[in-house]
Amino acid sequence: MDETRGNRLNRLAPVFLSATAAGLAAATVGVFERRFSRYLVTGASMEPALHDGDWLIVDLKAYTKRLPEPGHVVVARDPREPTREIIKRVERIEPFTGLTWLAGDNQHESTDSRHFGPVTREHLIGQVRWRYWHAR
Amino acid sequence: MLNSQLATELYWSLNDTPKSTRLKEKCTLMNLLTSLLRPTREASAHCDGPCGVYDPAQARIAAEAVLSMEKKIAALGDGQDLATINSRTRFIEIKEQQAEIAKHDLNVLWTDYFKPEHLEKYPDLGDKFWKIAKLCSKNKTEQDPANGEALLKAIEEIHNIFWATKGRDVPFYLANP
DSSP states (O other): OOHHHHHHHHHHHHHHHHHHHHHHHHHHHHHHHHHEEEEEEESSTTTTTSOTTOEEEEETTTTSSSOOOTTOEEEEEETTEEEEEEEEEEEEEOTTTOOEEEEOSSGGGOOSHHHHOOBOGGGEEEEEEEEEEOOO | OHHHHHHHHHHHHHTTHHHHHHHHHHHHHHHHHHHHHSOSEEEEOOOSSSTTOOOTHHHHHHHHHHHHHHHHHHHHTTOOSHHHHHHHHHHHHHHHHHHHHHHHHHHHIIIIIOOHHHHHHOTTHHHHHHHHHHHHHHHHHOOOHHHHHHHHHHHHHHHHHHHHHTTOOOOOOOSOO
């Protein structure tokens, strides 16, 4: 084997390794960013589970292959104002139609399916998976 | 020239400039990290109504009006002329209305503001609200200013608990001390 070539390869090995590592890291972040979104909670309708100012990771693909289940905390489009995203807990799901009733944990300070009725699958944005920052 | 350079270097090494620069770097790094981690979307956990705005002051003002009417009724004496009867009737009516308002405002605090976790911390809260509602009724059926004073004392207690649950130190005061 050509000695100079071997030396050059040896010298370049760390470069290749770090480039691969960086590429993998970027790919992981890319996959993560595509599937998950970071959300800020505003308001008190999910007290005492979630507080105003909490930071959450929401799984945007949670309901692409399955239905939500009662007890899931979800982010959904407000059926009366689709640009607004609301956070509520799934109260129940109607069999066959998949109509989903949402309710705030803090029912005294929540506008939910008691007011605007059930939401459809299209309204559901994702499931809250983790809280990565506690406001208090 | 060289000496002065050395002196400057010595000056900077003795003062904690490098440390503060490090601190500054750390701060900007923290800011960078926070800005990377900061949420990009907002999920609203609101309700549509103007709820979330509670203050025992509402009940306190009504109770002060009750006490004021009780004092006026007492000061009026037992004259039976038309003017006195007219005034007495007005005072009684206002006392009734304001006692009812105080009762309503207190019930709103109890049923809408206070939550199970508050009750855990103040287990006698239900009893307090039950007694205070009865006290409001007593102010309606009787006209003794002592009832109004007792009502204000009880509202002060609610006031203290209310602001403690919000982690705030709000002094109790009277509009008409």
